[in-house]
Each structure stands twice: as structure tokens, then as C-alpha cells.
Amino acid sequence: MATILEKVICVTCPKGCTLEVTLEGDTIIKVENGCKRGHEYVHQELTDPRRMVASSVQVKGGLHPLLPVYTSAPFPKARIQELLSALRQVEVNTPVKMDDIVLRNALGTGIDIHASRDVKEEAITS
Amino acid sequence: MSIKDRYDVIVIGSGPGGLAAAISAKKNGAKDVLIIERDVEPGGILLQCIHNGFGVEIFKKDLPGPSYAQHFINEAFSTGVEFLLDTMVLQITPEKRITASSKRHGFVEVRTKAIVLAMGCRERTRAQIRLPGTRAAGIFTAGTAQRWVNVEGYMPGKNFVILGSGDIGMIMARRLTFEGAHVERVLEVMPYLSGLTRNYVQCLLDFDIQLQLQRTIKNIIGKKRVEAIESVAVDKKWNPIPGTEEIIPCDTLLLSVGLIPENELSRQIGVMIDPITGGPIVDDSFQTNIPGIFSAGNVVHVYDLVDWVTEAGLTAGKSAARWVSSGSQTNAINLPVRAGENVRYAVPHTIQPDHLAEGDIRVQMRVRQPIEKPVWVEVRSGEKLLHRKGEPYARPGEMVTIPIKQKLMDEVKSAKDLTIAIVER
Known part of the structure; x- marks a missing residue:
């Protein structure tokens, strides 16, 4: 079978190394450049691409109307839009603590969605 | 909260540089440490940077901006750093008298032994890059759009063109796509990407957003609201190449065309500014030319990673605390660090x-x-x-x-x- 050389830019850290991957069909034969984490990334990227997702949900009673949230682990790339739709339905109340779970087991992936920060309950002022 | 009239160290700004400086000053023996912040809450621009990618070096974790800030906000409170929020510093004298204006406290005057300037930076605007065209609504800096979308809950438009391939521009391209907008194009005047490669991959490539290098905006079209922009290819000297124009329909233009350290206060005190970085000239302890006035973070030069801003803040805070405990070190020898071949600038100076x-x-x-x-x-x-x-x-x-x-x-x-x-x- 013919081998294909594919270039994959690693997004694991800010270095952004270009890894050269030799493929035979779907099988990875060789990975050049990059570090150990980069090689893990290539295997993941070519079999099941995932990304960290950060977005926001509505929060009641805080200084601002939005609470920033993020995925506890990289989320399947193909299902990101579906996740964002689910997050649009979420509304939480203050007080919120950083890392509170705002959506458990999102879309059945086993990945929880966490609050990125504290939001205090604001005293109502006139 | 009541404010004292004298402090050991006062930090201007509560972004990552300021928080680190205040915590570090406190930990290194400064007794009374105050942060003055103009926003209503501490954290700085990190609060609107809700994307991941922060803390890889310091926490060995991939955190969103608000989480990164939260760690240091919590630490600042637990170490006893005081905060004066919603307060704008108006003037600082070389004798380290600070006057500020606060909605809650009115006109505030405080004295301090040492100061850490940590005001961060501001975005370059349309006027600063002399963009021609009408003054239609729908032209924003990427950071303003970021604040609207991520903190205040407003969408600035539906169809976007982004000028500049800086990190904030690319991250906003993804963010706006997440929120249902369409990003028509990202234009970059340079022949290379100005942000990090990984942001190109995960913000543009992932969502099929087109990046065009060596192109800029020739004209903004639209009377009340932006209706389109006219882009044009440029040569290496940024001269437009006739015949390469393209009309791109859009209702909003975001500018991600660079950051400028915010040094009005520094200049006013007499701090020497490096014309290349736009920030104070500092030594390795992040002290400026004025003894007892230190400076750290993006106000000195624009960093790639927040982790490095924190480290600079830690150094500046420690230096400020030491300066307070030991008095001035005026007899120190300062060895110049010069930028040689292919180095635009180096910090410390x-x-x-x-x-x-x-x-x-x-x-x-x-x-x-x-x-x-x-x-x-x-x-x-x-x-x-x-x-x-x-x-x-x-x-x-x-x-x-x-x-x-x-x-x-x-x-x-x-x-x-x-x-x-x-x-x-």
C-alpha cells in the first residue's frame, strides 16, 4: 500500500510544531518532529479529533449576565455545535464557585462542563 | 472597605501582572499592599478571555482565562492584599503620591513607598492604522467585541470581516462562529501569521474560516452601518497593488491590529519609555528609571503567554518589597542589554x-x-x-x-x- 505523508500542526502547547506523519491507509507508520505529547496528539487527532471548548451560560443575580464555562476534557470536535446548543438552554443561579459543574455528562460523553470563575450574588442596589 | 492613607506598595491594575506583583510584594514582606483597579472587579482582561490555553507553564493545566485569574484573585485576598475597585488613577507624582477618582470613595489621595505599574495594554484602533472609508456603525476592536460577547452578552453583528491575524482576532473568529455569526474572512497585512500557529489551527482551520495574507482594507463601505469592505493585496512595503481589489459584504469589521502598552501614567511620572516596545525601560528587577517605581506585564511589552506576565509580576512585586525594606539602591551598576542582529528588542533593557x-x-x-x-x-x-x-x-x-x-x-x-x-x- 502506498504511504502518504501528512503534516499535522500540534495545538497541545503554544509552540505549534508541525509534525510529519507517514500513513499507510489509516495506520500511522511514523511521526517525525515534536515531543511525546505531540505524538499523542497526532494519534488522537487522526483517530478521534477533540478540542477544549469554552463558552458561556446565563447566570442570574450576578454582576454580569453570563458565566464563562469550559469542558473538563477535550470534547469530540464533530459534536461541538451540539454542545453549544445544549449550553444555550442552561441557566444557573448565584452564587457560583469556580469548577462547579453546570452541565453533567454533556451529550453522554462523560465530559462535565465547569464554571470558569466565581460569581457572587450581588446585593440589589437602587 | 476603608483605605489607609499610606501603603508600602501600591499596584496599579489587577490583571495577571498586577495580581502577581501584589501577592509577591506581600509574601516578600511588604506590610500594606493595595491594588487600584478601574474595573468593578479584579482580574483584568483575563475575565473576557474565556477560551482555554492559560496556565500551561505555571499550573501545568489548560485553563480558561477567568479560572487563571480566579486562582490569583483568591490568593491575593488570602494573603491580605487590599483592593480599591472601580477607581481610576488620575495622577502619580515621582514622590509617589497617587490621586484617584472613585465613585464610592470620591477623590482619593494615597501615599506609598513603592509602586508597581501594571496597567497592561490597549488595542490599536481604526484611527491609529488610518483606515479609510465611512464612519459607519459596526467597526470594533476585537477586544471590545470580546467583552460584549463573553461578559456583557451582546452580539456586535452577524457577518464579520476581521482585520489582523493576532491571537485575539482569531479567537474571536471562533467565538463568534460558536455564537451563530458568520466570519467571512480574516485579513493580514504581513506575509505571515501574527498570532500563534495553534490558534490558526483551532480557531480558523477547524471552522473553515479563510485567512488571506498580505491583504488589507482599502475602503469601508456603508452609510449608517457597515455594508461591505474593500480589500486589496499589498506588496512587501504595504503598498496596495492595483487591480487586486475585492468587495467583501459584511455588517461588522473587527480590528485585531496590535496592542499598545498603556503608559499615560508612566509618562506623566517621568518614566522613560522604549520607543520600540512602547513600555517602560526596565532593569532585571523590573525597576524603571525612577527608583521605587516598578513595572510588569503587558505594560512593559506585549507577552505571548499570561504565565510569563505572572512571572514578571512576581519579580516586580518581590523587587518592590525589597526596595521598601532596604531603601533605595542608587549605587547599583546597570549593564545595558542591546538588541543585535535580527532582534527587534530585548527586555530587560x-x-x-x-x-x-x-x-x-x-x-x-x-x-x-x-x-x-x-x-x-x-x-x-x-x-x-x-x-x-x-x-x-x-x-x-x-x-x-x-x-x-x-x-x-x-x-x-x-x-x-x-x-x-x-x-x-
Whole structure:
């Protein structure tokens, strides 16, 4: 079978190394450049691409109307839009603590969605 | 909260640089430490940077901006740092009297022994890049749009063109796509990406957003609201190439065209500013030319990573605390650190060789031109090579770091100056 050389830019850290991957069909034969984490990334990227997702949900009673949230682990790339739709339905109340779970087991992936920060309950002022 | 009228250290700004400086000042013995912040809550711009990618070096984790800030906000409160929020500093004198205006406290006057300037930076605006066209609604800096979308809950438009391939621009392209908008194009005047490569992959490539290099905006079209922009290809000297124009329909234009350290206060005190970085000239303790006035973070030069801003803040805060406890060190020798071949600038601008007794001194720089092959980063004293470090490449978008090694102390002490250069291997 013919081998294909594919270039994959690693997004694991800010270095952004270009890894050269030799493929035979779907099988990875060789990975050049990059570090150990980069090689893990290539295997993941070519079999099941995932990304960290950060977005926001509505929060009641805080200084601002939005609470920033993020995925506890990289989320399947193909299902990101579906996740964002689910997050649009979420509304939480203050007080919120950083890392509170705002959506458990999102879309059945086993990945929880966490609050990125504290939001205090604001005293109502006139 | 009541404010005292005298402090050991006052920090201006509660972004990552300011929080780190205040915590570090406190931990290094400063008794009364106050942060003055103009926003209603501490955290700075990190609060609107809800994307991941923060803390990889310090926490060995991939955190969103608000989480990164939260760790330091919590630590600042637990170490006893005081905050004066929703307060704008109006004036600082070289004698370290600070006047500020606060909705809650009115006109505030405080005195302090040391100051850390940590005001961060501001975005370059349309006027600063002289963009022609009408003054239609729908033209924003990327950071303003970021604040609206991520904090305040407003969408600035539906169809976007983004000028500039800086990180904020690319991250906003993804963010707006997440929120249902369409990003028509990202235009970059330079022949290379100005942000990090990984943001190109996960913000543009992932969502099929087109990036065009060496193109800029020739005209903004639309009376009340932006209706389209006219883009044009440019040559290496940024001259428009006739015949390459393209009309791109859109209702909103975002500008991600660079950041400028915010140094109005610094200038007013008499702090010397490096014309290249736009930030204060500092030594390796992040002290400015005015004894007892320190400066750290993006107000000095624009960093790639928040982790490095925190580290700069920690150093500045520690230096400020020491300055308070020991009094001024006016007899210190400052050795100039010069930018050599292919180095646009290097920070710190000077080092005190004696500080090498405590460990390596880190010098950070930006290159002039990209070199897509292995390079040496060199530290020289005159013609003599003191130390060099290999890097696989050097790109203007990615800051380069080299330590001045502690073991070089004797050679550094006998040097007249140090030159940092980046050459092909």
C-alpha cells in the first residue's frame, strides 16, 4: 500500500510544531518532529479529533449576565455545535464557585462542563 | 472597605501582572499592599478571555482565562492584599503620591513607598492604522467585541470581516462562529501569521474560516452601518497593488491590529519609555528609571503567554518589597542589554550583574524577521560569545527567551554591555 505523508500542526502547547506523519491507509507508520505529547496528539487527532471548548451560560443575580464555562476534557470536535446548543438552554443561579459543574455528562460523553470563575450574588442596589 | 492613607506598595491594575506583583510584594514582606483597579472587579482582561490555553507553564493545566485569574484573585485576598475597585488613577507624582477618582470613595489621595505599574495594554484602533472609508456603525476592536460577547452578552453583528491575524482576532473568529455569526474572512497585512500557529489551527482551520495574507482594507463601505469592505493585496512595503481589489459584504469589521502598552501614567511620572516596545525601560528587577517605581506585564511589552506576565509580576512585586525594606539602591551598576542582529528588542533593557548571585536572569525578545530554520540565540559581550542556545526556528509572533546564566557572573561583571542576537545555525 502506498504511504502518504501528512503534516499535522500540534495545538497541545503554544509552540505549534508541525509534525510529519507517514500513513499507510489509516495506520500511522511514523511521526517525525515534536515531543511525546505531540505524538499523542497526532494519534488522537487522526483517530478521534477533540478540542477544549469554552463558552458561556446565563447566570442570574450576578454582576454580569453570563458565566464563562469550559469542558473538563477535550470534547469530540464533530459534536461541538451540539454542545453549544445544549449550553444555550442552561441557566444557573448565584452564587457560583469556580469548577462547579453546570452541565453533567454533556451529550453522554462523560465530559462535565465547569464554571470558569466565581460569581457572587450581588446585593440589589437602587 | 476603608483605605489607609499610606501603603508600602501600591499596584496599579489587577490583571495577571498586577495580581502577581501584589501577592509577591506581600509574601516578600511588604506590610500594606493595595491594588487600584478601574474595573468593578479584579482580574483584568483575563475575565473576557474565556477560551482555554492559560496556565500551561505555571499550573501545568489548560485553563480558561477567568479560572487563571480566579486562582490569583483568591490568593491575593488570602494573603491580605487590599483592593480599591472601580477607581481610576488620575495622577502619580515621582514622590509617589497617587490621586484617584472613585465613585464610592470620591477623590482619593494615597501615599506609598513603592509602586508597581501594571496597567497592561490597549488595542490599536481604526484611527491609529488610518483606515479609510465611512464612519459607519459596526467597526470594533476585537477586544471590545470580546467583552460584549463573553461578559456583557451582546452580539456586535452577524457577518464579520476581521482585520489582523493576532491571537485575539482569531479567537474571536471562533467565538463568534460558536455564537451563530458568520466570519467571512480574516485579513493580514504581513506575509505571515501574527498570532500563534495553534490558534490558526483551532480557531480558523477547524471552522473553515479563510485567512488571506498580505491583504488589507482599502475602503469601508456603508452609510449608517457597515455594508461591505474593500480589500486589496499589498506588496512587501504595504503598498496596495492595483487591480487586486475585492468587495467583501459584511455588517461588522473587527480590528485585531496590535496592542499598545498603556503608559499615560508612566509618562506623566517621568518614566522613560522604549520607543520600540512602547513600555517602560526596565532593569532585571523590573525597576524603571525612577527608583521605587516598578513595572510588569503587558505594560512593559506585549507577552505571548499570561504565565510569563505572572512571572514578571512576581519579580516586580518581590523587587518592590525589597526596595521598601532596604531603601533605595542608587549605587547599583546597570549593564545595558542591546538588541543585535535580527532582534527587534530585548527586555530587560539593563541588568544588575550582582543579581546573578540569586540565579539566572531571563531575557526575552522578539525577532525582526521570521527564520524558518534552526537558529542560535546568542549572548555576547562585545565580540565575545558568552552563551548560546539553539531554537528550531524564530518567528516574530513568538517571543524568544534566553537565560543569562548565573555561572557567567564574572564575565558579565567585566562586560561593558551585552548584545543579544539571533543567527542562523
